[in-house]
Amino acid sequence: MASATVSPTAFNRRSYVYRLLDAKGAEWAAIRDSAVAMRLGRSVDEEVGIGRRLALTDLSPLPRTGFKGTGTVEWLTAQGMMIGPDSNMAYRQADGSLAARLAPTEIFLIDSLKGEAGLIDRLNGAWNWGAEKPRKLIGYPMPRAESHCWFMISGWQAPAMFAKICGVDLRAHKFKQGQIAQTSVAKISAILIRDYFGEMPAYHLLTDSASAEYMWGCLVDAMAEFDGQPIGLGALRRLAEAR
Known part of the structure; x- marks a missing residue:
């Protein structure tokens, strides 16, 4: 308040x-x-x-954040996000946040006006490089705050x-x-x-x-x-x- x-x-x-x-x-x-x-x-x-x-x-x-690189959209989709195929479009998520697709492999994620950052926190916590060889391509974080x-x-x-x-x-x-x-x-x-x-x-x-x-x-x-x-x-x- x-x-x-x-x-x-x-x-x-x-x-x-x-x-x-x-x-x-x-x-x-x-x-x-x-x-x-x-x-x-x-x-x-x-x-x-x-x-x-x-x-x-x-x-x-x-809150806001970003992810970029080969495999980014595939990884985010596997995390439950809804991201359409077109670049230069922003896609509304279930919590009200917007996933702005700036390029085929770049997402700028801005929170809803509530500022609760539920999705952003979950994604930041879930992202990590795997131990497999060769390493699976899942993009990398781009902190935007x-x-x-x-x-x-x-x-x-x-x-x-x-x-x-x-x-x-x-x-x-x-x-x-x-x-x-x-x-x-x-x-x-x-x-x-x-x-x-x-x-x-x-x-x-x-x-x-x-x-x-x-x-x-x-x-x-x-x-x-x-x-x-x-x-x-x-x-x-x-x-x-x-x-």
Whole structure:
């Protein structure tokens, strides 16, 4: 639960933009080994309204991981995951997480908005090289929690906002649910994933963690024309439930 006593500086892991969120009056909640901004100085109801128009949410404290290499998809499928044949598509898992197939042998796995990491923890615990000779090819882990920041942009004005900073046409009839674009956003290499939020556009944005504050600033600046604003995870969860 959100609490005024929770501080991101009390955790070894923290959001890459926590100082910017603190300046917005963030109310934090502890989720696993980090603090997540649940709301930003407004009521959740007010932030839900913003989220329907255009909003930016920091999901960087939530779990994510990756696996890559020959045998990766076969091993993950044997572990019970559902991964389709097409690259540049994200496949919803039973626990709500998304398996983003970036290439034939590369999966970027992001947790659901609950942040429970059940599947991620199980996969990280199950992966190990076998003792057989020659060794069975099952890919190898690619930890992504430190390499990539994770933001979500939601709302009906999101495609128009992205048109200012990204060359990919993200309108709903062009960029379908689950589709992935590995592209440039604000002149930084990024991964965009269209989430399954029903008809309302919602996009995960993953990019180099060292550029997190720069990217956040670019997004906030691009949203201003559409009266878009940052919101907390509490409102985003409610929007997701309504999909």
